[in-house]
Amino acid sequence: MSTVPGSGTGEWPARLSPAPRRRTAQDLAALARTLCAYAVGGPWPLLRASWRFASAPLARVAAVLPQEGTIVDVGCGQGHFLRYCLETGHQRLIGVELSSRSLTRARVCLPPAVRLVRAAAETLPLRGAACVVVLDVLYLLEPRSQEMFLASAAVALQPGGFLIIKTMEPSRRIRQTLNRLQEWLAVRVLHITLGRDFHFRSSTEWVSLCRRHGMSAYSVPLWRGYVHPHVMIVARRIDGEPTQPQG
Ligand SMILES: C[S@@+](CC[C@H](N)C(=O)[O-])C[C@H]1O[C@@H](n2cnc3c(N)ncnc32)[C@H](O)[C@@H]1O
Secondary structure (H helix, E strand, O other): OEEOOOOOOOOOOHHHOOOOOOOOHHHHHHHHHHHHHHHOOOHHHHHHHHHHHHHOOHHHHHOOOOOOOOEEEEOOOOOHHHHHHHHOOOOOEEEEEOOHHHHHHHHHHOOOOOEEEEOOHHHOOEEOEEEEEEEOOHHHOOHHHHHHHHHHHHHHEEEEEEEEEEEEOOOOHHHHHHHHHHHHHHHHHOOOOOOOOOOOOOHHHHHHHHHHOOEEEEEEEOOOOOOOOEEEEEEEEOOOOOOOOOO
């Protein structure tokens, strides 16, 4: 187990408001620098990074991160979100990923200051994070593994730390059908994402699961302007050691 440096508690940031936020010139400049970092790897990495940022509200998620402390991106893939965080001024960044192939690709586009760890989401080998972010990973895990992840994230967070889950809302039928098709292609046909089956939960279920794991939580719909049913769960570890899930 390692301890994350620079962990202060702090207040629930006002930036964690569900109100929509316009993109600023700084956001666009950070996005351009991020894409340049992937362009160095050739056209395919650039294309994947461009599609990721065009199809998912990653900048909206980044906008709610606490400025201080360590951010852990679980299931970081090729590191697109980590690179964007770096470009928006976050300095303490850790990526956790199970696929060694993705980690190798992430390493090419991230400086050594960004720590990359090969581990499963269910057993995070970390302590004292200000924020754990998990983007489009949890529906690839079985229900029991999803619960193990929540328990593991609650332990990895410092008291008052945040868990941000970006996932898909299954009740948005048309968008969800498109999402399932894309995920099926990525997981089953192209094998660019680890996983086998899909286990979607509604945002209401995620919020209540986070609460059972000792966190306060709410959800923010983010699908407007996108073809996929993006939704974000913002959870915060209530002070004190996480307890066994209630109920
Ligand atoms: C759809 S991709 C999302 C990648 C990245 N989070 C993003 O938003 O671009 C899902 C990622 O989760 C990783 N993954 C799947 N199961 C995992 C597990 N049990 N532990 C850690 N990572 C996992 C996959 O290898 C893949 O990189």
